[in-house]
Amino acid sequence: MDPMFLPYTPVNGVPQESKLATYMKRSNDVSSTLLSKNLSSLSINDSITSSLKKVVSGTNEFVPRSSPSVAAVYSSTSPLTVNSVQTNPSPTPTVPTYQEYVGGTTYFYSAPSTVAVATGSGGVENSVSTAASSSGSGVPVSVAGCSGTLLDEDARLAGGGIVSSSVGSDVVNSGVVGAPGTLTGVTMYPGTPAHVKAALVHLSPSSSTAVTSSPHRSSPGALSSSSTGNSSSTVAATPANDPSLSYYIANQLRLEVQHKNNLTLAQPDPESCPDLPLEVDNYHELVPLEVAPSLPKQHSIPYTTSTYKATHIKTGLRYCLRRVHGFRLPNSKCMILVDMWKKLSHSNIVQLREVFTTKSFGDQSIVFVYDYHPDSETLLSRHFSTADTINGYTDSFSSNPNAPRPYSHSKNSLLRQQHSNGMLSETTIWSYVIQLTGALAVVHAAGLACRSLDPSKVLHTGRLRLRISSPAVQDVVLFDCSVSNPLTLIPHYQQEDLTALGKLVLALACRSLIAVQRDNLQTSLDLMSRTYSSDLRNLVIYLLSNKQVRSVVELMPMIGARYYSQLDTVQYHNDILHSELAKEMENGRLCRLMVKLATINERPEFNMDPAWSETGDRYMLKLFRDHVFHQVTEDGRPYLDMAHVVHSLNKLDAGTNEKVCLMSRDEQSVLVVTYAELKHCLQQSFAELVASAGMSKIH
Numbered sequence: 001m002d003p004m005f006l007p008y009t010p011v012n013g014v015p016q017e018s019k020l021a022t023y024m025k026r027s028n029d030v031s032s033t034l035l036s037k038n039l040s041s042l043s044i045n046d047s048i049t050s051s052l053k054k055v056v057s058g059t060n061e062f063v064p065r066s067s068p069s070v071a072a073v074y075s076s077t078s079p080l081t082v083n084s085v086q087t088n089p090s091p092t093p094t095v096p097t098y099q100e101y102v103g104g105t106t107y108f109y110s111a112p113s114t115v116a117v118a119t120g121s122g123g124v125e126n127s128v129s130t131a132a133s134s135s136g137s138g139v140p141v142s143v144a145g146c147s148g149t150l151l152d153e154d155a156r157l158a159g160g161g162i163v164s165s166s167v168g169s170d171v172v173n174s175g176v177v178g179a180p181g182t183l184t185g186v187t188m189y190p191g192t193p194a195h196v197k198a199a200l201v202h203l204s205p206s207s208s209t210a211v212t213s214s215p216h217r218s219s220p221g222a223l224s225s226s227s228t229g230n231s232s233s234t235v236a237a238t239p240a241n242d243p244s245l246s247y248y249i250a251n252q253l254r255l256e257v258q259h260k261n262n263l264t265l266a267q268p269d270p271e272s273c274p275d276l277p278l279e280v281d282n283y284h285e286l287v288p289l290e291v292a293p294s295l296p297k298q299h300s301i302p303y304t305t306s307t308y309k310a311t312h313i314k315t316g317l318r319y320c321l322r323r324v325h326g327f328r329l330p331n332s333k334c335m336i337l338v339d340m341w342k343k344l345s346h347s348n349i350v351q352l353r354e355v356f357t358t359k360s361f362g363d364q365s366i367v368f369v370y371d372y373h374p375d376s377e378t379l380l381s382r383h384f385s386t387a388d389t390i391n392g393y394t395d396s397f398s399s400n401p402n403a404p405r406p407y408s409h410s411k412n413s414l415l416r417q418q419h420s421n422g423m424l425s426e427t428t429i430w431s432y433v434i435q436l437t438g439a440l441a442v443v444h445a446a447g448l449a450c451r452s453l454d455p456s457k458v459l460h461t462g463r464l465r466l467r468i469s470s471p472a473v474q475d476v477v478l479f480d481c482s483v484s485n486p487l488t489l490i491p492h493y494q495q496e497d498l499t500a501l502g503k504l505v506l507a508l509a510c511r512s513l514i515a516v517q518r519d520n521l522q523t524s525l526d527l528m529s530r531t532y533s534s535d536l537r538n539l540v541i542y543l544l545s546n547k548q549v550r551s552v553v554e555l556m557p558m559i560g561a562r563y564y565s566q567l568d569t570v571q572y573h574n575d576i577l578h579s580e581l582a583k584e585m586e587n588g589r590l591c592r593l594m595v596k597l598a599t600i601n602e603r604p605e606f607n608m609d610p611a612w613s614e615t616g617d618r619y620m621l622k623l624f625r626d627h628v629f630h631q632v633t634e635d636g637r638p639y640l641d642m643a644h645v646v647h648s649l650n651k652l653d654a655g656t657n658e659k660v661c662l663m664s665r666d667e668q669s670v671l672v673v674t675y676a677e678l679k680h681c682l683q684q685s686f687a688e689l690v691a692s693a694g695m696s697k698i699h
């Protein structure tokens with residue numbers, strides 16, 4: 001049986017079942033001197049008035065607003081003026097009370113008898129206005145630990161005020177929600193604001209009943225009243241501000257990220273790749289990133305290569321491993337270049353992490369480890385048709401590149417491929433040019449050369465983002481041992497890079513790999529001029545000319561003002577991502593808060609104390625949890641309002657001085673507490689758990 005519903009046994013005037021008794025026991029420890037000192041300095045009116053001003057003036061917040069209740073009811077009398085005895089001379093007073101937790105002390109105040117029972121749908125405002133008009137009624141009748149503290153069956157029957165009451169089988173409004181004009185510093189959940197209700201009624205008449213219901217604390221009484229049998233949840237939708245739009249990452253971006261996460265987390269399938277080793281050096285969980293080609297591929301290096309996603313054993317991070325089969329490192333001179341590549345970092349280059357040789361694959365292989373970019377695609381597969389995927393930089397016309405061929409054949413093939421692949425926009429091509437020249441500029445400035453700037457070695461990693469992949473492979477695999485200094489050939493390779501870039505741009509403009517074959521160059525340039533600007537043509541001509549020493553820096557003036565539009569696009573996208581990130585950062589913060597609440601609330605046992613989560617500070621947190629998550633409508637259906645949840649958790653996280661009324665599940669007691677105190681309770685309780693778990697800190 002839930003201890004909440006134990007038979008009534010007054011302890012210091014507080015019903016046992018309210019659990020506030022346990023809370024008060026802690027407060028009893030406070031010395032009487034300290035108590036009287038606290039009491040003399042206590043001025044509820046002041047604090048409430050100030051919080052009232054704050055709330056009324058500053059906010060047109062959605063939920064929850066400060067409710068009237070406590071201060072409105074008890075505003076006109078000194079908190080120390082005990083006159084409840086006048087209203088109820090019984091030794092066990094019959095007026096309802098509320099309690100307030102101030103600086104570690106719980107104060108109990110009587111509700112005015114004139115407030116009486118606020119029943120039905122009108123009860124909310126009735127109770128408030130009545131309470132506000134009853135001067136001299138809101139007085140503390142006792143202090144925690146003092147005898148004569150009130151809250152009993154009679155008081156419950158008397159109802160009203162803050163204390164939610166249940167008379168017979170009637171569901172009685174708790175009278176906690178008030179007219180905005182009578183707001184105090186105490187927060188009670190007021191339900192959906194009037195303007196939203198009106199909007200909802202206007203937009204969807206069928207939902208009006210749902211949103212007009214006042215939310216109530218979950219309570220047995222309330223639940224029993226849902227005899228209509230309608231158990232559906234009520235969702236307080238806010239059409240003007242759809243929560244899914246306002247609280248969470250945009251859908252398209254979410255799908256993108258989710259897809260990338262799925263790929264990142266993909267696990268190896270031992271059946272499809274039985275030969276893959278379980279571990280290679282510091283990496284495991286190898287997943288091939290390319291299907292085995294049916295025909296042997298033409299490579300720019302005379303070795304077979306394979307690409308895998310792998311997980312680092314120690315860090316759990318994912319990497320891309322490029323394995324060159326059957327390669328034996330002739331000497332370690334080329335490692336100078338590897339070290340230079342490892343130090344080079346650019347947003348358009350796939351970062352090289354390390355290079356090692358291994359026999360784990362059953363042969364002598366060399367493995368290049370790169371950053372893993374999920375869902376990336378080579379430009380070859382993205383922009384060139386499958387029929388065209390033989391390496392276009394060799395001759396696809398015949399096995400003999402020197403064999404003569406008719407001009408019309410080449411041109412027709414080009415036109416056919418351009419037509420079937422479709423044209424890329426000039427903006428896209430310039431975007432590619434800007435990114436690739438940016439990468440080349442950094443590589444060349446570092447004294448290196450890419451040596452692999454062809455469509456199969458440029459990755460498209462989403463949203464027009466390019467990265468040059470597989471750096472350093474050629475430097476190692478094609479290393480000429482006869483050269484004493486590996487850096488001497490770099491200027492030559494840099495010139496080759498520029499030629500490769502020219503070919504790539506031309507191929508993209510013609511959407512054909514055969515466009516870059518020597519015999520087709522003129523035709524391709526003509527075709528290109530038909531659609532694209534002369535600037536782009538001049539850029540290609542400059543890159544393909546070999547009469548001069550070219551430099552990537554000289555491409556800048558050709559790109560010109562297009563840099564600005566590229567920069568604008570990138571920054572605009574960055575702004576969007578930032579705002580999405582801000583949303584998710586807030587969600588992460590709330591998630592951490594909820595994790596803390598969940599680890600504390602209803603914890604079955606802690607340090608051999610089964611009641612740990614049910615008493616003291618933790619009890620307040622439990623009531624707060626109910627206040628945030630377990631609101632119900634008048635007829636007992638769940639009342640779901642994301643805004644209320646978010647708002648309440650934010651206040652908890654901020655530890656505001658605003659007060660909130662927390663009601664026990666049996667609706668017999670109400671605890672008035674500030675968010676600051678709740679936050680303190682949360683921190684204390686969680687710190688106890690962390691310490692007990694033997695951990696230093698959890699964020």
Ligand SMILES: Nc1ncnc2c1ncn2[C@@H]1O[C@H](COP(=O)(O)OP(=O)(O)OP(=O)(O)O)[C@@H](O)[C@H]1O
Pocket residue numbers: 289290297298299305306307320350370371372373374375376377378380456457459469470
């Ligand atoms: N760093 C990386 N992160 C994620 N995926 C990658 C990475 N590098 C390559 N890939 C993916 O792995 C697959 C194979 O890449 P690879 O470079 O081997 O292309 P390829 O066309 O097969 O080249 P090659 O002709 O050299 O075999 C491609 O789909 C590519 O998108």
